Each structure stands twice: as C-alpha cells, then as structure tokens.
Amino acid sequence: MLIDRFGRPVTNLRISLTKECNLNCFYCHREGQLDGERRMTPEEIERIVRIASRLGIRKVKLTGGEPTIRSDIMEIIRKIRPYVIDLSLTTNGTTLYTLAEKLKEAGLDRVNISLDTLDRKKYKMITSFDVLDQVLKGIRKATRLFHPVKLNMVVMKGINDEEIWDMIRFAGKVGAILQLIEIEVPREMEDSQFFKDFFYPLKPLEEEFEKMAVEIRERKMHRRRKYFLPVDGKIVEVEVVRSMHNTIFCMNCTRLRLTADGYLKTCLLRKDDLIDILGPMREGASDEELVEVFKRAVLLREPYWK
Ligand SMILES: Nc1nc2c(ncn2[C@@H]2O[C@H](COP(=O)(O)OP(=O)(O)OP(=O)(O)O)[C@@H](O)[C@H]2O)c(=O)[nH]1
Ligand code: SF4
Ligand code: SF4
DSSP states (O other): EEEOTTOOEOHHHHHHHHSSSHHHHHOOOOOOOOOOOOOOOOHHHHHHHHHHHHTOOOOOEEEEEEEGSSSTHHHHHHHHHGGGGGEEEOOOTHHHHHHHHHHHHHTEEEEEEEEOOOOHHHHHHSSOOOOHHHHHHHHHHHHOOOOSEEEEEETTTTTGGGGHHHHHHHHHTTTTEEEEEEEEOOOGGGGGGHHHBBBOOOOOHHHHHHHOOOOEEEEEEEOOOOEEEEEEEEEEHHHHHHETTHHHHHTTEEEEEOTSEEEEESSSTOOOEESSSSSHHHHOHHHHHHHHHHHHHHOOOSSSSS
C-alpha cells in the first residue's frame, strides 16, 4: 500500500475522463484541471488502473467535466472493472435517462448526481441550461438501478440555501443520499468576490442535524459525517462535505487524482502538483517504471489545510 509522508494511505483514484462538460455551472472547478491537449485512451486508463490496483488502490471514481459525454465511457468501465472493488461515477445527470442501464451493464457500481436546486429557473441560472426535467428523470431511473445514489448539492448563499430542507425531503422521496457540499476555493481565492458572495457555512446546520439525528456515522475518508434524519416519516441520510479550513478533512484524504490529459495530481486545490504518467507510458515505460511515477506523486502529497 502507498502511504504518504503524513501517514495517509492512498486507496482511491479519481479519474477525470474529460474536462469538457455539456453544462456550464458558474462555480465549476473542473476538478482543478489545466488546459492540456492530450487525452487518455481506454487502454491507457486500464493500464494505469491495473498498476494502481497492484499498489492497493482499489476504489475508482470517474469524474469530468462530465464523464458520460465520452463516447467510449462503456468501454472504459468494462476495461477497468476487473481491477476495482468500488467503481463509481460523478455526473451532472443529464445523460442518465438514456445511459443508466448501459452503465450498469458495463459494470458501474454507483453514481453521484449533481443537483443544486429543484427550481427550473434557478437550475437554468446556475448551469446555463434548461434541463432540470431531464436530470430528474435520470435521477429516478438511477435510483432504480444503483444503490446508493447520492445527490450532490453545492450550497450557495442567496441562491439555494433556502432549499436545503426541500432537497432533504426530495432525497427521501426518491431513496437517495443527499450530500451537502460547502463551496471550496484555494487560499488565493478566499478574498474573491465569488467566495464572499456565495460561501454558506454548513457548521450551524450540522449542529441542528446533530440534535435531531437518530444516528450519526463518521466515514473514514475525510472523517465526513453522515446524519440519519427523520423527515416526513422516513429516515434520510445526509452527508456533509465541509472542506474549507478543515484540517481533519485533509488529514483523512485518501485520494489521488488523474487528470484527463494523464497527470497524477495530489490535491484538488493545488496547481503545483502534477506528475506526468501518460508521457512516460507513451514513451514505452515498463510497469515498474510507472510504479515509480506513482510513488513520486505520493511523495508530493500533503494536506492542503494544515
Ligand atoms: N477538498 C476536497 N473536496 C472534495 C474531495 N472529494 C470530493 N470533494 C467535494 O465533494 C464533491 C462531491 O464529490 P463526488 O465526486 O460526488 O465524490 P465523493 O462524494 O467525494 O465520493 P464518494 O462519497 O466516494 O462517492 C466534489 O465536487 C468536491 O466539491 C476532496 O478530496 N477534497
Ligand atoms: S456539471 Fe459539474 S463539471 Fe459540468 S459545469 Fe457543472 S460543476 Fe462543472
Ligand atoms: S488534501 Fe484536502 S483539499 Fe486536497 S484533495 Fe485532499 S481533502 Fe481535498
């Protein structure tokens, strides 16, 4: 197993399949990617995942941009399936209505779907596209096929903070877990107008959850807390993703990232941490040499907030 200088094991790989997206959310961080031209093929992704699995990384998350806009998405899933024990995908949900069954057949275990609002006008304002109905249909289909399905709500002051309880009820109705996500920015953006305008702290809400939850669980990863809340005669699972200035979150970060253009990346919020793995691979590096590339990336890892 790979363990970094801070004693953190690396057990997950987040693979961005493309930085392109069919939506245009105004807060999007595109997984912190730069504008590279290269793109990994399914065979190259498979080889990287195979080597990662040898090193104890058995959980893989496919992300973007929007990962399902790649026409070879099913091939990628089929190819990496044998090396992985938890294969998940984070999507904006726009394609799920048509693709969910095929994703399942290809071997995907579960999906996380972005959904910031249930209001059609607001959805369009946030994403620039009037496709809320299409996404809701996709969510309903996904909940019939995958367990669990998580809904990702980025909470933004003055935009959707008043909808949190409606979203909790909606998650309960469709049988999904709701993830409430605090806006996160790198240090250099903390004084930005964007952060000042939209940051909505989730701590007070967590205190409310603590009082009413019938059960609270803490995940190993990021030590994120999950609250089981009694709402409308159901128990709804709500997970809180609160990363800004959260040293405990970063000390329990077990992820390595792989950008769509083939660089290992150690942290969502850093820009100085890219280690090229696709380049050496295309120049004929052996598996052993690629293991060394992984080890170099792991050496660079450090908690962002510490
Ligand atoms: N700072 C930070 N934020 C993260 C990290 N992982 C996820 N997030 C935030 O959480 C959001 C949702 O992440 P997802 O891609 O759905 O995955 P996840 O919830 O972390 O993963 P699972 O719980 O395993 O499904 C992301 O858009 C980020 O805002 C991380 O390692 N660091
Ligand atoms: S759906 Fe996700 S990747 Fe696409 S623009 Fe919105 S936040 Fe970014
Ligand atoms: S170190 Fe912290 S900010 Fe960076 S990816 Fe891990 S949890 Fe996120």
